[in-house]
Amino acid sequence: MSLHFGLLGLLKICPMSGYDLKKIFDESVNFFWSAQISQIYRELKALERAGCVVSTTEASSAGPNKRIYRITESGKARLKEWLLDDTREIGEDDRNEFLMRVFLSSSIGGNELLGILRKRLAKYRNDLERLNTSESNIPKYQEKFDIESERLFWMISLRRGYHDVQSHIRWAEESIRFLEDQGYRAP
Amino acid sequence: MSLHFGLLGLLKICPMSGYDLKKIFDESVNFFWSAQISQIYRELKALERAGCVVSTTEASSAGPNKRIYRITESGKARLKEWLLDDTREIGEDDRNEFLMRVFLSSSIGGNELLGILRKRLAKYRNDLERLNTSESNIPKYQEKFDIESERLFWMISLRRGYHDVQSHIRWAEESIRFLEDQGYRAP
DNA sequence: GTAGAATATAGCACAAGTATAATAGTTCCA
DNA sequence: TGGAACTATTATACTTGTGCTATATTCTAC
Incomplete structure (x- = not known):
């Protein structure tokens, strides 16, 4: 679920493509979360199916067309709900x-x-x-x-x-x- | 792979059943590794298929029969090999x-x-x-x-x-x- | 002008772990 | 004697993440 909401949280700051999200992951949250590009694309599709984001195709400044994802109001609400969810045990993976x-x-x-x-x-x-x-x-x-x-x-x-x-x-x-x-x- | 070798390492100390292994996991390595009982049983079968352990059925002091697993020479050798394997990146999960x-x-x-x-x-x-x-x-x-x-x-x-x-x-x-x-x- | 790097997305096989239910024997005690 | 708690194993569906491959576009350096 963390990648799910991690993407949602970053999309709340600014609409982006999967490729952009991968770069931000690698440069910022990488020390406590990493994600393969294949997983990010798959998760973005799941987010869209769930109505948390919508996507549009836009021309890229360099390279092929981008699919830009935008967070929806429903997505923002669900992010907040997750952040405040007190019922579930929130893991810190100490698997080593x-x-x-x-x-x-x-x-x-x-x-x-x-x-x-x-x-x-x-x-x-x-x-x-x-x-x-x-x-x-x-x-x-x-x-x-x-x-x-x-x-x-x-x-x-x-x-x-x-x-x-x-x-x-x-x-x-x-x-x-x-x-x-x-x-x-x-x- | 860590659970695989974790079980093997504990079985090297003493032959045990899946149920025993679960208890030891929860009491000792739990702060850096946890395992569901279902996964332990599944992994033990894989270890047996791989020839790392052998099992025998024994009467329990309390409750139904136990399936006691014993490490084989091949299992000991593979454990040592894994401990010294320098080629693979050894993760410490900081996913949080x-x-x-x-x-x-x-x-x-x-x-x-x-x-x-x-x-x-x-x-x-x-x-x-x-x-x-x-x-x-x-x-x-x-x-x-x-x-x-x-x-x-x-x-x-x-x-x-x-x-x-x-x-x-x-x-x-x-x-x-x-x-x-x-x-x-x-x- | 072309090779290669960077940009961009999609798909599938696989690995590892979770969750849960079904089954059944033993012990203990009310 | 009946049921709760503990002992013990098996099976299966699901989730999350990895690794690899394929495909296609655009920019840059030679």
Whole structure:
């Protein structure tokens, strides 16, 4: 459902094509939601069938015709309803394949795990860079659309990204130090 | 694939039924992986078809017969292979429906968001309690199986849980303070 | 002028997880 | 003795997301 309403929320700011939405996803909400272009097109069709959006074909400034989606009043109402829905459990996916590996690492031992954690720490530091890129993209959107009313909420979401990445880094550093103190050495 | 190898990893410690595996999932790895019982049974069948486990029917101490699964040598080898597989990107799912809502909250405004964040902070504090429960469950498993060789890896995974929950709490507190400073008041 | 990159949409097979219902044995206790 | 709670497994439909392929247009660099 999140992609469904994520698209609806972005279309509330400005009418767009599926292709445009994909780009915005990759540049902004990517650190907590990603979507394949194929899924976005499929979901847009579902949104139109549900009467949440309407589409028109328009000439593109570059490339083939675009199908521009616009949010309807019904779509706006349903978005608000979803945002306030208190009955359903709202998940934060903590499913973590990497942690599953750490948990099961007795089969490979501490030396191997130490090497794996060092690589992962480098990845986390890279995630921090990507977040900075997301943040520096905001002014670019400000030029394109009127996002002044969005700004506060975007900043709060972004702060969550920083808190999370920093905690990942702290954990990896702590675990590496701990394994080293136990006498493990990466292969 | 993670559930696949998660089950295999637990079966390496001790042969068990699907029902047993579900209970262990809920009590231990739950903070980074959950599984429906229906999915566990389905996955066990797939593991057996793949030759990673074998099953036998045994009388239960209480209730109907159990189908006990045992890991095979081939299963152990494949688990190790997966743990060391360096070619595939290992995901940590940061898909976050709650954050999607925060991001799109301009439709409901800062006052509503403040109320939502307060409730979420209470949930995070509860998550901390649940982690403590997971940790205090470890000695219980130590009695049942020989998990001395697992202990180090379980502790490192658990530490990640603490780092994560604490960062969620810090973020929620910070955001609530920020909204209050901006003059927002929960409805 | 043409190859290739970027723009733009659509379709299908597959993987992984959810939700729910059906079935049935055992234990416990009112 | 009857029913609730727990133990235990199976089956099936559905949802969400991935990966890959096909198709077509327009712009840019050589």
